Amino acid sequence: MKILVAVKRVIDYNVQVRVKEDNTGVVTDNVKMSTNPPDDNAIEEAVKIKEAGKATEVIAVSIGEEKSQETVRKALAVGADRGILVKAEGIIEPLAVSKLLQKIVEKEKPDLVFMGKQAIDDDCNQTGQMLSALLNWPQATFASKIEIKDKKLEVTREIDEGLETIEINIPAIVTCDLRLNEPRYASLPNIMKAKKKPIEQLNASDLGVDTSPRIEQIKVEEPPKRKAGIKVSSVAELVQKLKNEAKVI
Amino acid sequence: MSVLLIAEHNNKELRPFTLNAVTAASQIDGDVHAVVIGQNCDEAAKSLSELPLIKKVIQVDAPHYQNFVAENFAPVIVKLAENYSHVVCSANTFGKNLMPRIAAALDTSQISDIIKVISPDTFLRPIYAGNAFATVKSNDTKKCVTIRPTSFDPCESLGGSAAIEKAEPGEEFGHTKFIKREEIKSDRPELGTARVVISGGRGMQNGDNFKLITSIADKLNAAIGASRAAVDAGYISNDHQVGQTGKVVVPDLYIAVGISGAIQHLAGMKESKVIVAINKDGEAPIFSVADYGLEADLFEALPQFLEELNKLNTIQK
Numbered sequence: 001m002k003i004l005v006a007v008k009r010v011i012d013y014n015v016q017v018r019v020k021e022d023n024t025g026v027v028t029d030n031v032k033m034s035t036n037p038p039d040d041n042a043i044e045e046a047v048k049i050k051e052a053g054k055a056t057e058v059i060a061v062s063i064g065e066e067k068s069q070e071t072v073r074k075a076l077a078v079g080a081d082r083g084i085l086v087k088a089e090g091i092i093e094p095l096a097v098s099k100l101l102q103k104i105v106e107k108e109k110p111d112l113v114f115m116g117k118q119a120i121d122d123d124c125n126q127t128g129q130m131l132s133a134l135l136n137w138p139q140a141t142f143a144s145k146i147e148i149k150d151k152k153l154e155v156t157r158e159i160d161e162g163l164e165t166i167e168i169n170i171p172a173i174v175t176c177d178l179r180l181n182e183p184r185y186a187s188l189p190n191i192m193k194a195k196k197k198p199i200e201q202l203n204a205s206d207l208g209v210d211t212s213p214r215i216e217q218i219k220v221e222e223p224p225k226r227k228a229g230i231k232v233s234s235v236a237e238l239v240q241k242l243k244n245e246a247k248v249i
Numbered sequence: 250m251s252v253l254l255i256a257e258h259n260n261k262e263l264r265p266f267t268l269n270a271v272t273a274a275s276q277i278d279g280d281v282h283a284v285v286i287g288q289n290c291d292e293a294a295k296s297l298s299e300l301p302l303i304k305k306v307i308q309v310d311a312p313h314y315q316n317f318v319a320e321n322f323a324p325v326i327v328k329l330a331e332n333y334s335h336v337v338c339s340a341n342t343f344g345k346n347l348m349p350r351i352a353a354a355l356d357t358s359q360i361s362d363i364i365k366v367i368s369p370d371t372f373l374r375p376i377y378a379g380n381a382f383a384t385v386k387s388n389d390t391k392k393c394v395t396i397r398p399t400s401f402d403p404c405e406s407l408g409g410s411a412a413i414e415k416a417e418p419g420e421e422f423g424h425t426k427f428i429k430r431e432e433i434k435s436d437r438p439e440l441g442t443a444r445v446v447i448s449g450g451r452g453m454q455n456g457d458n459f460k461l462i463t464s465i466a467d468k469l470n471a472a473i474g475a476s477r478a479a480v481d482a483g484y485i486s487n488d489h490q491v492g493q494t495g496k497v498v499v500p501d502l503y504i505a506v507g508i509s510g511a512i513q514h515l516a517g518m519k520e521s522k523v524i525v526a527i528n529k530d531g532e533a534p535i536f537s538v539a540d541y542g543l544e545a546d547l548f549e550a551l552p553q554f555l556e557e558l559n560k561l562n563t564i565q566k
């Protein structure tokens with residue numbers, strides 16, 4: 001069994017994101033970039049399945065500028081066998097990402113595609129579902145537990161009301177929640193080894209996908225700031241303020 | 250031009266956020282039709298027809314719609330979408346799971362989680378965990394939009410009498426089988442719509458200590474929330490998580506107890522009307538968004554809080 005994992009390079013989750021003064025986007029120059037956090041869970045799960053002898057190959061793919069190679073390299077350092085970088089400049093919307101991934105799937109013929117449940121930059125939460133629609137494959141989104149059962153997967157999904165369990169036939173798409181597993185750190189020897197693993201480079205335009213944006217970004221602004229609050233000195237004062245000043249209890 | 254709203258329901262009742270989604274849909278265009286897909290969902294269809302903002306209800310009923318599997322729902326909606334300019338749904342786990350499947354089939358770039366309708370093609374949405382607001386314009390002819398329910402008021406729920414039309418069900422998608430749903434039932438108000446929310450974080454130390462929160466929640470008729478750290482540590486179940494990767498809440502009063510205030514948590518609660526933070530670390534970032542901050546040990550503060558509430562003659566419900 002072959003598993004394809006999509007990894008996206010995003011601004012590190014610890015960075016305090018700042019809006020550009022000209023309101024055209026957020027500041028990305030000299031900002032720390034990392035793998036989108038749930039994508040680490042997706043790689044981890046794929047590697048664990050391989051280690052358990054249930055998969056033969058794990059391929060990491062990223063779509064983005066040249067530097068996304070680092071993201072692929074990191075996936076290789078934690079156990080992916082080889083990488084694919086689809087080079088694309090500028091804004092690539094989830095629809096275009098999923099069309100590019102569709103081309104990669106047609107080429108690589110994986111049995112499973114794992115991805116993050118949402119990217120923490122754009123928070124779209126779309127790509128996995130779009131890819132499964134394009135392929136007409138079953139989807140298991142927001143997965144917090146995956147069990148492989150022959151040619152099926154049993155997946156526990158985190159939903160608003162609690163948990164849902166579904167069974168899907170392979171080939172399938174799974175989008176991973178942060179609770180799926182505990183991603184490992186890359187050891188130094190593995191980081192060195194990853195440097196030798198192959199990364200195939202493709203251009204989005206070679207895949208015959210039109211990636212031009214359908215959505216125009218008119219402007220990006222700071223959200224309204226909250227008024228500074230006060231510190232209270234005791235619980236009694238807090239309750240009195242909530243009752244008489246804020247009038248919420 | 251008219252808007253097709255996808256109703257979220259449990260075959261009997263509409264899920265409350267459907268009403269917020271109707272409001273958003275009506276701000277895009279006055280001609281709002283709603284589709285309800287389910288098994289024996291007559292009651293849900295009827296409630297939908299009573300919403301005065303809905304002009305027509307389309308009901309699609311078949312056994313394979315019982316468990317709301319997106320792979321079964323999407324083709325039905327894609328077919329209906331021929332007659333509409335917009336398809337709209339709530340950005341909760343139901344809509345998040347379903348809408349991109351529809352958008353991809355319609356070859357349209359979805360706009361997720363909008364917080365404001367600026368015009369029928371232009372919307373406001375938060376990005377980067379709410380650290381920036383983007384104004385985006387869709388150039389697709391058909392638009393798929395998910396809305397953040399807490400950013401829109403619920404619509405009027407009675408007085409309408411829209412016609413209910415039945416539409417042909419689609420085929421079953423054979424590759425996805427529903428097994429079970431473990432819903433955590435409680436008598437408390439729902440987290441997403443509660444007037445008061447009290448949340449506990451890693452500072453609670455264990456699940457047992459959440460009792461301190463529960464007793465205050467009982468008193469205030471509040472819903473109980475949690476940080477991701479508290480859920481990850483197993484203090485409380487995932488449906489309580491507030492934040493970027495959990496639920497977004499906008500209550501009149503949000504009380505954060507033993508929560509440091511990471512941006513991913515703030516993304517889910519910082520629009521609350523009044524925020525209270527109880528934390529023993531005076532430097533905790535949660536204080537920067539709190540209207541009332543109490544620097545104290547929660548194990549002393551929470552019992553005192555309950556005591557003070559008990560002294561009050563009346564408490565708003």
Ligand SMILES: Cc1cc2nc3c(=O)[nH]c(=O)nc-3n(C[C@H](O)[C@H](O)[C@H](O)COP(=O)(O)OP(=O)(O)OC[C@H]3O[C@@H](n4cnc5c(N)ncnc54)[C@H](O)[C@@H]3O)c2cc1C
Nearest residue numbers: 006007062063092115116118119122123124125126127217
């Ligand atoms: C106005 C605007 C400006 C933007 N500016 C930038 C920018 O400067 N830089 C930037 O990087 N993005 C930018 N984006 C985001 C980008 O255009 C896409 O929206 C984004 O790549 C896909 O959305 P998402 O990541 O939120 O998808 P989601 O659907 O939330 O992603 C889910 C999963 O899909 C997979 N995935 C998604 N994208 C990729 C990818 N490229 N490669 C591999 N796997 C992927 C991952 O597994 C991810 O966890 C911008 C978006 C907009 C609207």
Ligand SMILES: Cc1cc2nc3c(=O)[nH]c(=O)nc-3n(C[C@H](O)[C@H](O)[C@H](O)COP(=O)(O)OP(=O)(O)OC[C@H]3O[C@@H](n4cnc5c(N)ncnc54)[C@H](O)[C@@H]3O)c2cc1C
Nearest residue numbers: 450451452476477478492493494495507508509514529547
């Ligand atoms: C991609 C991604 C998505 C995420 N999504 C979410 C999300 O949706 N929601 C979310 O909440 N987090 C999310 N997180 C995690 C987030 O970054 C923080 O790790 C998390 O919110 C921390 O939870 P906490 O405040 O409970 O714990 P901590 O940060 O450990 O804070 C505990 C606080 O309790 C205080 N405390 C301890 N003991 C006491 C006491 N006796 N009395 C009073 N105060 C005390 C401490 O001073 C401290 O401030 C996400 C992270 C990532 C990377």
